[in-house]
Amino acid sequence: MKLTSSSFNGSKVVPINSQAVISMSLFNVSDQEQEVVVKILDELGGTKATIYQGKLGANKGYNDKLFANNGEKIEVVANDVVGVNVGMLNENYIAKGILSTEYINCRGDGVKTEFSFNGITLTSFKELTIVFDGIYEAVFGEDYSLNADKSGVIFNTSVANGLNFVMLITKQE
Numbered sequence: 001m002k003l004t005s006s007s008f009n010g011s012k013v014v015p016i017n018s019q020a021v022i023s024m025s026l027f028n029v030s031d032q033e034q035e036v037v038v039k040i041l042d043e044l045g046g047t048k049a050t051i052y053q054g055k056l057g058a059n060k061g062y063n064d065k066l067f068a069n070n071g072e073k074i075e076v077v078a079n080d081v082v083g084v085n086v087g088m089l090n091e092n093y094i095a096k097g098i099l100s101t102e103y104i105n106c107r108g109d110g111v112k113t114e115f116s117f118n119g120i121t122l123t124s125f126k127e128l129t130i131v132f133d134g135i136y137e138a139v140f141g142e143d144y145s146l147n148a149d150k151s152g153v154i155f156n157t158s159v160a161n162g163l164n165f166v167m168l169i170t171k172q173e
Helices: none
Strands: 002-009 012-015 020-028 034-041 047-056 061-068 073-077 082-090 099-107 114-116 128-132 144-146 152-155 164-172
Touching (some): 020 073, 047 099, 047 164, 061 099
Antiparallel strands (some): 012 073, 020 082, 114 152, 144 152
8 A cells, every 4th residue: 555645726637647546635725716627547548527616716625536547647737726635545455345436428418317327237326436527516315316226327307417426446356
Protein backbone atom coordinates (compact mmCIF):
# COMPACT_ATOMS: atom_id res chain seq x y z
CA MET A 1 0.00 0.00 0.00
CA LYS A 2 1.38 3.41 -0.91
CA LEU A 3 -0.06 6.84 -0.16
CA THR A 4 0.91 9.66 -2.52
CA SER A 5 -0.44 13.12 -3.14
CA SER A 6 -0.13 15.87 -5.67
CA SER A 7 -0.84 19.49 -4.72
CA PHE A 8 -0.91 22.26 -7.31
CA ASN A 9 -2.71 25.38 -8.47
CA GLY A 10 -4.61 25.54 -11.74
CA SER A 11 -4.55 22.88 -14.44
CA LYS A 12 -2.71 19.57 -14.42
CA VAL A 13 -3.00 15.93 -15.47
CA VAL A 14 -2.26 13.47 -12.65
CA PRO A 15 -1.36 9.89 -13.74
CA ILE A 16 -2.68 6.87 -11.83
CA ASN A 17 -0.02 4.13 -11.75
CA SER A 18 -2.07 1.39 -10.08
CA GLN A 19 -5.59 0.87 -8.87
CA ALA A 20 -6.19 3.64 -6.38
CA VAL A 21 -8.66 5.19 -4.02
CA ILE A 22 -8.60 8.91 -4.82
CA SER A 23 -9.48 11.75 -2.45
CA MET A 24 -9.63 15.05 -4.28
CA SER A 25 -10.05 18.58 -2.88
CA LEU A 26 -10.41 21.84 -4.78
CA PHE A 27 -10.51 25.31 -3.23
CA ASN A 28 -11.11 28.66 -4.93
CA VAL A 29 -9.10 31.33 -3.03
CA SER A 30 -10.46 34.09 -5.28
CA ASP A 31 -13.40 36.35 -4.44
CA GLN A 32 -14.91 35.52 -7.85
CA GLU A 33 -16.43 32.29 -9.17
CA GLN A 34 -14.03 30.11 -11.16
CA GLU A 35 -14.82 27.62 -13.92
CA VAL A 36 -13.48 24.15 -13.06
CA VAL A 37 -13.56 20.83 -14.95
CA VAL A 38 -12.35 17.50 -13.51
CA LYS A 39 -12.23 14.45 -15.80
CA ILE A 40 -11.07 10.84 -15.73
CA LEU A 41 -8.97 10.13 -18.83
CA ASP A 42 -8.17 6.72 -20.29
CA GLU A 43 -4.67 5.47 -21.14
CA LEU A 44 -4.70 7.37 -24.45
CA GLY A 45 -5.95 10.65 -22.98
CA GLY A 46 -9.58 10.25 -24.08
CA THR A 47 -12.33 11.33 -21.67
CA LYS A 48 -13.90 8.40 -19.79
CA ALA A 49 -16.02 10.55 -17.46
CA THR A 50 -16.51 14.11 -16.27
CA ILE A 51 -16.47 14.08 -12.47
CA TYR A 52 -17.08 17.80 -11.92
CA GLN A 53 -17.89 20.65 -14.27
CA GLY A 54 -19.14 24.01 -13.14
CA LYS A 55 -18.40 27.25 -11.36
CA LEU A 56 -16.67 26.92 -8.02
CA GLY A 57 -17.97 29.71 -5.79
CA ALA A 58 -15.76 32.46 -4.39
CA ASN A 59 -13.78 31.14 -1.39
CA LYS A 60 -15.55 27.78 -1.72
CA GLY A 61 -14.31 24.22 -1.99
CA TYR A 62 -15.27 20.89 -3.53
CA ASN A 63 -14.34 17.39 -2.29
CA ASP A 64 -14.82 14.01 -3.91
CA LYS A 65 -13.71 10.40 -3.46
CA LEU A 66 -13.53 7.84 -6.24
CA PHE A 67 -11.72 4.77 -7.51
CA ALA A 68 -9.41 4.86 -10.51
CA ASN A 69 -7.76 2.11 -12.50
CA ASN A 70 -4.13 1.64 -13.49
CA GLY A 71 -3.22 3.79 -16.51
CA GLU A 72 -6.04 6.28 -16.08
CA LYS A 73 -5.41 9.95 -15.39
CA ILE A 74 -7.21 12.72 -13.54
CA GLU A 75 -7.33 15.97 -15.49
CA VAL A 76 -8.08 19.24 -13.68
CA VAL A 77 -8.70 22.36 -15.76
CA ALA A 78 -8.84 25.55 -13.69
CA ASN A 79 -7.27 28.98 -13.22
CA ASP A 80 -4.26 29.37 -10.93
CA VAL A 81 -6.46 30.75 -8.11
CA VAL A 82 -7.89 27.23 -7.62
CA GLY A 83 -5.79 25.06 -5.33
CA VAL A 84 -5.97 21.30 -5.88
CA ASN A 85 -4.91 18.32 -3.77
CA VAL A 86 -5.20 14.79 -5.16
CA GLY A 87 -4.44 12.07 -2.61
CA MET A 88 -4.01 8.51 -3.90
CA LEU A 89 -3.97 5.30 -1.91
CA ASN A 90 -2.34 3.01 -4.47
CA GLU A 91 -3.05 -0.65 -3.93
CA ASN A 92 -3.44 -3.57 -6.26
CA TYR A 93 -5.44 -5.44 -3.67
CA ILE A 94 -7.73 -3.29 -1.58
CA ALA A 95 -9.77 -5.16 1.05
CA LYS A 96 -10.36 -8.75 -0.14
CA GLY A 97 -9.97 -8.43 -3.86
CA ILE A 98 -9.30 -6.18 -6.78
CA LEU A 99 -11.50 -3.13 -7.22
CA SER A 100 -12.47 -2.12 -10.72
CA THR A 101 -14.46 0.89 -11.86
CA GLU A 102 -16.58 1.12 -14.99
CA TYR A 103 -17.80 4.46 -16.33
CA ILE A 104 -21.04 4.48 -18.29
CA ASN A 105 -21.75 7.85 -19.92
CA CYS A 106 -25.44 8.54 -20.52
CA ARG A 107 -27.69 11.31 -21.82
CA GLY A 108 -31.33 11.91 -20.95
CA ASP A 109 -34.01 12.22 -23.61
CA GLY A 110 -36.84 13.60 -21.46
CA VAL A 111 -38.79 10.31 -21.68
CA LYS A 112 -36.62 7.39 -20.61
CA THR A 113 -36.40 6.48 -16.90
CA GLU A 114 -34.47 3.18 -17.07
CA PHE A 115 -30.80 2.85 -18.04
CA SER A 116 -28.80 -0.38 -18.34
CA PHE A 117 -25.39 -1.13 -16.83
CA ASN A 118 -24.31 -2.67 -20.19
CA GLY A 119 -24.17 -6.27 -18.99
CA ILE A 120 -22.94 -5.58 -15.44
CA THR A 121 -25.00 -6.80 -12.49
CA LEU A 122 -24.63 -5.16 -9.08
CA THR A 123 -24.71 -6.93 -5.74
CA SER A 124 -25.55 -3.72 -3.85
CA PHE A 125 -26.58 -0.13 -4.56
CA LYS A 126 -23.34 0.87 -2.79
CA GLU A 127 -21.41 -0.19 -5.92
CA LEU A 128 -23.05 2.64 -7.91
CA THR A 129 -22.51 6.40 -7.99
CA ILE A 130 -24.46 8.56 -10.43
CA VAL A 131 -23.27 12.09 -11.16
CA PHE A 132 -25.28 14.54 -13.29
CA ASP A 133 -23.34 17.09 -15.38
CA GLY A 134 -20.37 16.60 -13.08
CA ILE A 135 -22.18 18.48 -10.30
CA TYR A 136 -25.10 16.64 -8.65
CA GLU A 137 -24.70 13.18 -7.13
CA ALA A 138 -27.98 11.26 -7.28
CA VAL A 139 -29.29 9.75 -4.03
CA PHE A 140 -30.40 6.09 -3.91
CA GLY A 141 -34.02 5.82 -2.78
CA GLU A 142 -34.75 9.49 -3.45
CA ASP A 143 -33.69 9.90 -7.09
CA TYR A 144 -33.42 6.32 -8.31
CA SER A 145 -33.67 2.61 -7.51
CA LEU A 146 -32.19 -0.52 -9.04
CA ASN A 147 -34.26 -2.69 -11.37
CA ALA A 148 -35.32 -6.17 -10.21
CA ASP A 149 -32.18 -8.02 -11.39
CA LYS A 150 -29.82 -5.13 -10.49
CA SER A 151 -28.64 -4.77 -14.08
CA GLY A 152 -29.84 -1.19 -14.46
CA VAL A 153 -31.16 1.89 -12.73
CA ILE A 154 -34.70 3.31 -12.69
CA PHE A 155 -35.05 7.05 -12.06
CA ASN A 156 -38.16 8.29 -10.26
CA THR A 157 -38.70 10.83 -13.07
CA SER A 158 -37.40 10.89 -16.62
CA VAL A 159 -33.96 12.40 -17.12
CA ALA A 160 -34.21 15.82 -18.79
CA ASN A 161 -33.54 15.95 -22.51
CA GLY A 162 -29.83 16.59 -23.13
CA LEU A 163 -28.79 16.16 -19.48
CA ASN A 164 -25.51 14.23 -19.31
CA PHE A 165 -24.70 11.90 -16.46
CA VAL A 166 -22.18 9.20 -15.67
CA MET A 167 -22.81 5.96 -13.80
CA LEU A 168 -19.67 4.86 -11.93
CA ILE A 169 -19.78 1.19 -10.98
CA THR A 170 -17.11 0.01 -8.55
CA LYS A 171 -16.97 -3.76 -8.14
CA GLN A 172 -14.80 -5.88 -5.91
CA GLU A 173 -13.60 -8.98 -7.77
